[in-house]
Amino acid sequence: MTTNNLVAKIWSFCDTLRDDGVSYSDYVEQLTFLLFLKMADEYSQPPYNREFNIPDRCNWKFLSSHKEDNLTTDYFNLLTKLSEQGGMLGKIFYGAQNKIHDHKKLKKLIELIDEETWVSESVDIKGDIYESLLQKSAESSGAGQYFTPRAVIKAMVECVRPQTKETIWDPSCGTGGFFLGAIEYLNNNFKEELNKRDTKEFFQFDTFKGWEIVPSTARLCLMNLFLHDIGDLIKTPDVNIEDSLINPIDQKTNIVLANPPFGKSSSYYITNDKKMAEQDSYFYRSNFWTTTSNKQLAFVQHIVSMLEEDGRAAIVLPDNILFEGGAGEIIRKKLLEETNLHTILRLPTGIFYANGVKSNVLFLEKKKGSKKPLTKEVWVYDYRTNIHHTLKKQVLKYEHLLPFVECYLSKDRNKTNETWSKDNPNGRLRKYSYNEIILRDKTNFDVFWLKDDSYIDMDSLPEPEILAQEIIDGLDSAVNSFREVVRSLHRN
Secondary structure (H helix, E strand, C coil), rough: HHHHHHHHHHHHHHHHHHHCCCCCCHHHHHHHHHHHHHHHHHCCCCCCCCCCCCCCCHHHHHHHCCCCHHHHHHHHHHHHHHHCCCHHHHHHHCCCCCCCCCHHHHHHHHHHHHHHCCHHHCCCHHHHHHHHHHHHHHHHHHHCCCCCHHHHHHHHHHHCCCCCCEEEECCCCCHHHHHHHHCCCCCCCCCCHHHHHHHHHHHHHEEEEEEEHHHHHHHHHHHHHHCCCCCCCCCCCCCEECCCCCCCCCCCCCEEEEECCCCCEEEEEEEEEEEECCCEEEEEEECCCCCEEEEHHHHHHHHHHEEEEHHHHHHHEEEEECCCCCCCHHHCCCCCHEEEEEEEEEEECCCCCCCCCCEEEEEEEECCCCCCCCCCEEEEEEECCCCCCCCCCCCCCCCHHHHHHHHCCCCCCHHCCEEEECCCCCCCCCCEEHHHHHCCCHCCCCCCHHHHHHHCCCCCCCCCCHHHHHHHHHHHHEEEEEEEEHHHHHHH
């Protein structure tokens, strides 16, 4: 059965459960529990013969052979018992609850899953199936409004170019999208090396580390990794269910890939001032540059603190981080001084489920300290001006970002076709020196030069859907910017 057919088959049953109050996210969570047990059962058989020590009356054979009577009660007891186990079992089933209270419908879902042999599929197919289910959940519920598009993830990973035995962290990992992008890249580029025992073990158990504040989302991340052959039922990669901003980290990492949560100020402040940290709702971080309750600004400082020397990061950030004053200005100056912030990619609107989101990807490297600023020049690639994407008809694809990736990886960016010059004023890649950036008001990173062709030309008007979406995006962006102004006034 093809991926699309299998996804359609499993997902179609959700409509039946919705009548009983089972939400899309609840449905995916229940699938997580059941798929996990089904795959554990398949791995326990030849030729794998793995031993997972799943307690009696908690395994797939117990569920698949169960009669309908008392199924929901036994399933509840099963989830409770598994949540008390250690290792991957305990993490996957932590706080698990049965949301399907009709025993006939629960039995039907078990039968649907049991009809397929999941581990016989390739890693990519299994992962694609699960990713597709997560995507459908995001589309249907709106819960994934800021999920990073796969095209953006792929472009970021291709630019950062992870190597084997490098660690990859995400301090706000969600369901693990950046990890999956890195897994795909490493599998495609280091197939032979990953077959070596020590490299494979590092890849499976030590490469990835994440933090996610929502337990159910962290659970989905672990399951996603498991479906992509990372970790096993006994030993698991570190996916910590906690707010990564609050606690400093002693270890360092080679790579950070992240899309910190947009749109909200924290209910607390992170500060580098010990006296201030004595107040309620303040947390002390000695390696931060300034005090802030803005989550994105806090995450920028946090990510820099995570990187080891020569470590590199790619971070998705909203526009306001590029120009707001106060803590934002301090942090931008510190980024130029204490990291090599070499590239900014301006992303188009219409690529997130939340309307009006204007975002960017910042690429930086952690370097050894110097008296002079570590950033010599910043390359800006504008893939926003005069670009139109929607979530359905004009979906952003990796091919759209490939010219940027080629510019990024070019040894001599000045000789690429996409580079701006006086002879090519429409080039999307342009270089700014440190002095040009630092002299801008508030060290504003929000630079652009392309002419916006938004004048009315009746012969070349976009489709009505695109025009309507652009109007919505513009209004939402204006409202979001005004909210940030109001928040900053309250903070001051």
